[in-house]
Amino acid sequence: MSFRGANVLTLQGVTREAILDVLDTAESFVEVNQRTVKKVPALKGRVVASLFFEESTRTRLSFETAAKRLGADVVSLAVASSSVKKGESLRDTITTIDALGLDAVVLRHRSSGAALQVSRYVPHVRVINAGDGQHQHPTQGLLDVFTVRQLLAERRGVLPSETGSQLFEGLKVLIVGDIRHSRVARSDIAAYHALGAEVRVAAPGTLLPNSLEGWPVTVAPDFEEALAWADVVALLRLQQERGSGSYVPSLGEFTNTFGLTSRRVGLLRPDTIVMHPGPMNRGVEIDSDVADLPQSVISRQVANGVPVRMAVLYLSVAEKKEWS
C-alpha cells in the first residue's frame, strides 16, 4: 500500500513504508519552505479544490498554502455562502464542483466517512481527507509523527530521512483526553503503531471509545504514572462543541483529573515532547504556561503542516495516472 497516485482517506491499516514515503518526501519540501521563493512547479496546471464543510483555520490555510507552493490552482468552497446549507446532497455538491475539472479535492466534513463517499462519487479525482467527523485526520497523524521524528533526529544530530522508522522503536507515546470523539487520536494511533511506537491512552471512562477492541493501545491505569513513563505526550482538544461537556461533570474536574497542569509538568522527564493538534483550550486540557514551555512543540506542528501536506498532495496527485 502506498499513497502514490492514491486517495488519502485513512491511516487505519497503513504500512510503515507508506508513512515513511510521505515523511521523506516532506523532508525535501522543508527546504522549499525556507527559500525566499517558496514554490516548486510539481503540480503546475493541476486544479485542487479545497472543500471545508466544517470550520477550520489552520488545516485549511495549511492545505491551501501547500497546494499553492506546489504550483496548483486552488479553488475553495465557502460553505457559508454555498448551496450546501440549502440541503444539497453531498453527491450533488461534489459533482457540480467536479465540472470545474478537478484533479484533487481536499475535504473537511463534520460526518465520518464523507471523504470515502466523495471518492466513490468522483473516482477520477484524488481525495485528500482533511478530517471527517470522528473518523480520521490522516495528514494530522502524518505531521505529528513527522514532527516527532524531526525533533528526535535533531537531538541526535542526524538527518531525519536517514533514520527511517528507527527512532520510533520503543518510543512511548501517551495520548490524553477526548479519544472517543477524536479523529486525530484515531490517525495518530495508526501512524505511531505502524512506525513501531508503543501507545497508551489516558482519559475519563466516558471519553474512551466504547470499545478499544482491535486498537493497538493500552489504557494507562494511572495518568500521573503515565506522564512519567512517556517520551511523547499528545493532548487532544476537549470537543465541547460536540457535546462532550456532558461526558464529564465539569471542565474543572477534567482539568483536575486529566489536564496537563503546571503541577503535573514536574512529572515529565525534561526531554518529553508535549504536543497538541490545536486549537487548544488553555486552562482545560493544558495550562496556559505549559503550552508555552520549550518542550511544547505545538507551533512546530503547525509549521510542519505545510511540507507534510505538500508531500501528501504531491504523492497523491502528481503520481496520479491520467484518467482514461
Place this chain on the structure above:
Amino acid sequence: MNLLIRGGTVIGPEAPFRADVLIESGVITAVGERLESANATVVDATGCWVGPAFVDIHTHLREPGREAAETIESGARAAAIGGFSAVVAMPNTEPALDNVPLVSYVLAQGAKTPIDVAVAGAITIGRKGESLAPLADLAALGVRLFTDDGTGVQNPLVMRRALEYAAPLGLRLAQHCEDEALANGGVMNEGPLSARLGLAGRPAAAEEIMVQRDIALVRLTGGRVHFLHLSTANSLAMVLAARAEGLDVTCEVAPHHFTLTEEACSSFDPQFKVHPPLRTETDRAALQAALATGAIDAVATDHAPHAPELKDMAFDEAPAGMLGLEHVAALTHEALGDNPVALFNVLSRGPARVAQLRAADAPVGLSGHGGVIMVGEDANLVIFDPTATWTGDRTALHSKASNTPYDGRALTGRVRSTIVKGRLIVHEGALQ
C-alpha cells in the same frame, strides 16, 4: 376470470403436496390432481410452490406526505411483484395516521390498488408518545394493529395506558423497541466497529431495555404486544421466554437483519443505515436460525423508501431505512434453505395471524389472507419458483425509490405469479 394453476406443489401448513388449483370468481373451487376446466386460463406452475400469497405487516407507503419516495399505488405495485396480496401501511406518514379521516383516506387509496392495503394506526397523537390516538374509532374502520413505529413509545406510563385501553378492544400494539435516550442519535450498531469508524453507536441495550420493559408491561396489564423488527439475539431470547411464560407477545424480523451485518457500514454507504441498526454476525445468525423453528411469527420488510438524494447525504445525515418488498421472498427462501412450509409460515400465515387478516378475522372490505389452499378460501395465492436465479438491481425495481441494499446481490427463488382475489396481477414476474 377463472384460473387453473397447473403442475405446482401446494404448500399446506403441515406439508407440501402435488395438486392443481382451480379458481373461479375469486374463490378456490377445486384442489386436486389433474384438474380440467373449459373456461379457465391455465397458469403453469411446474417446478413451483403454490401457497397463500404473502402478507407484509410492516410497509412504509409514505403517502400522505412523502410521495416523492413512494405512493400507495407504487408501493402496492412493488408488493405485488414481491408476491404480496396484503400489506399493512405504517402510520409514520406526514401527518401521522392518527385520525379517522387520514386512515379512511389511506384505506380508500389502497382499495384502488389490486392488493389489500390495511392500516396500522398511531398509538399516540402525532406519534409524539404523549396522548392516546382514537384507538376505538380507528378500530371501527378495521384497524387492528397500532404503532408509533419510527420510534417507540418512550414513556412507560403512556405505554401502560395504551395497553390497558387496547386490550379489551382486541387490539395489538406493535412496538419499535429502541430507547431514544440511550440510542442518543447513534447511526449504526455500537461496538468495536462503530468505535473504529468514528460513527455514533446505537447500542443493542437500547433495544433490549425496551423489549424487557414492554414484556413487564404486558405482564402488568394483560395486554398484547407485537415486537417489530427484532435485531438482537438477546431481544429474541427475551420474547421467547415471555411467550413460554404465557404472555401474548408476537415478533417479527426484517430481512436485512438476518441477511446483513454491521460490517456493511464500513463502506459508509447510507444504503446500509437502518433503525434498529444492522447488528453483529452472532445476532444475524441467531435470527436466521430462529426463522425455521416457529419462534418468529413473521418476516416483515420494514420497506422504507427514501427519495434518492436523501441517501446521497453523509452517513450520519442520511435517513434510516431500506427497501424490502421486492427481494424479501428470495432472501427468506435462501435463509431457510429448502423449507417451503416455514417460508409460507413466516411470510404469509404468521403475519396474517398477527395482523388479523385471515378469513376468520379480516376487516370488512378486505379478503382473507394467509390461509390454507382449500375449497372455499379467498384466492390470494403466490406461485414461487424456488430455483430461479436472478440478481438484485436497483434500477429494475417497481417501488418509486431505489434504496435497496441488495443491488448486485445474487438471489435464488423468485415470485412468478401473484393472484389476488382470483385475479392474476403478476404473471411471469411482470405486472399484468
